[in-house]
Amino acid sequence: MLKQFFIICSGSDTDLLDNCSIGEQNKYAGIGATVFFTAVMAFIAASYALYTVFDNYITAIAFGFIWGLLIFNLDRFIVSTIKKRNNVMDELIQASPRILLAIIIAIVISKPLELKIFEKEINQVLLEQKNELTLANQNQIAEQFNPSVTALENDITFLQNEISTKEAEVNALYDTYISEAEGTAGTKLLGKGPVYQEKREKHDAALAELQQLKIDNKVKIEANEAQIAQLKTDYDSKVASTQPIIDGFDGLMARVNALGELPWLPSFFIFLLFLAIETSPIFAKLLSPKGEYDHKLEDAETAVKTWVEQKVNERNILLKTDMALNNKIYNDIAEEDELYTYKRKKARELMQLQADAFFKHQKNAL
Template sequence: MIKQFFLLCSGVDQDLIKDCSNGEQNKYAGIGATVFFTALMAIIACSYALYTVFDNIYSSIFFGLLWGLLIFNLDRFIVSTIKKRDSKRQEILQVIPRLLLAMIIAVVISKPLELKIFEKEINQVLLEEKNQMTLNNKTQIAQQFTPEIQQLNSEITTLKEEITDKENDVNALYETYIAEAEGRKGTKLLGKGPVYKEKREKHDAALKELSELKAANAEKIKDKEASIVKLTEQQKVAETKTQPIISNFDGLMARVNTLNKLPWLPSFFIFLLFLAIETAPIFAKLISSKSEYDYKLENQESLVKTWIQQQVHQREAILQTDIDLNDKIYSDLKTEEEIYNYKQKMARNLLKLQADSFYKNQQKIL
């Protein structure tokens, strides 16, 4: 049962192969098994590749099966169309385009499986790239908000410095009128004289201005700090919105690009493995000698070719015979008086009818 299935996969003529020896059947069953397992690997490879794209196991398996059937059909076609020739040069010429197609199929099958085999290494590289992308993203977003935040902080600092400068002025006035009262500076008269009162009034006025400045600047500082908080929240929202894009940066193209950044030698050997599997049936038929099945197939094709040639030749002979007979018959008829007189009579009647018709048409016109 299994042998029959693999023989079906190999694309051989079932009627011819069943009359061949057991060894011949085993050879083509092995070729069919290679075709089948190549298609099976294609299903796995395509399903995994599509799963990384659609993230849906059912659709991935469905399209993977379709892809596997396509690969199976192509491989079966490639193997079944390779025929043994009397000349090795002819065999090589017919194999070259099939080898090119097999190489393309090997690349398509091997690449998704390489992605799966090196998945851990790819994930590590992708994680590093995502982290770097996250830092770059935060830097780019910060560049949009940082200038405005820095401007607001600078304005807050200026407002606080105004208060500090005013406090220093008030403290200086306080020290002046206290020193005047104690007689350490100014008039150096102990007691609260007119000069003391004047300096005390200046201090009180400055203290009132300081109080008003604190209240006004405090309100301004509060508004600017609220603006900074709002800008900071907007920056965090922008980072939150863009982060999923970075987190999902692990699609098929990203993984293929990451695979190319890894050491090439292991990937190359995996490709060679699948190339060897894909081209094994082709080389098996190329290097093998002409066997029992090949002779039977050649004999069957020769029978069909001969029969077709016979049919074509026979139809050509019938056609030529018919042409010769017709030529002879019409040649004999040309000399018969009865046929001549009859055709003359018919021609005379036709001319009369034409003349009558012309006459009637002319009457209508006039």
């Protein structure tokens, strides 16, 4: 039962193969088994690749099964259409397009399995890429907020410097009127005279301005600090909202690109393995000698070909004979006086009708 199933998978003519030797049947059963298990590997590879895209087992398995059937049909077609010739070069020319197709199929099958085999290494590469993307994303978002934050911080610094300058001015006025009272500067008269009183009033006025400046600048500084805090909150919110996009950077294309960052030799050997599996049925048929099945298949095909050529040749001969007979018949009829007289009469009537129609048309035109 299993042997018969694999023979069907090989695409061979079961009616012819049933009458062949056991060894010939085993050869094609082996070819069919290779075709079948290649399709199974294609199903597994496609299911995994599609799962990374859809993240759904049912969808991945369904589309993977369809892909496996497609690969099975292609491999079966490739193997079944290779015919044994009497010339090795003709066989290679015949098989070259099929070998090229087998290489393409091997690449398509092996790539998803490489992604699964090197999953841990790919995850490490993706982690590094995500970290780089996270830093780049934070820097790009910061560039949108930094100018505003810097301007507000500079404004706060200016307001604080304004207070410090006023404080220095008030302190200087304080030292001036104290020195005047002590007699160590100014008029150098001990006591609180008119000059002291003038300097004291000037200091008190500056002190009042300082206090008012502190109140006004404090309000401005608090407003600027509130704006800076809001900008930082907006920055954190934007970083948090864009981070899931970076965290989800692990799709099929990202994994394929990450696989390209790894050493190429292990992936190349896996590709060679699948290439060997995919092309093994083709080379098995090319390298094996012409067997019993090949002779019977050639006999059946040449019998049909000969029969078709014979039918076509018979139709050509029939056509040529019929044409020769028709020519002879028409030549004999052309020599009959009765037919000549009849056609002459009809030709005269036709020319009269044409002359009458032309006359009527010209008359109407006038």
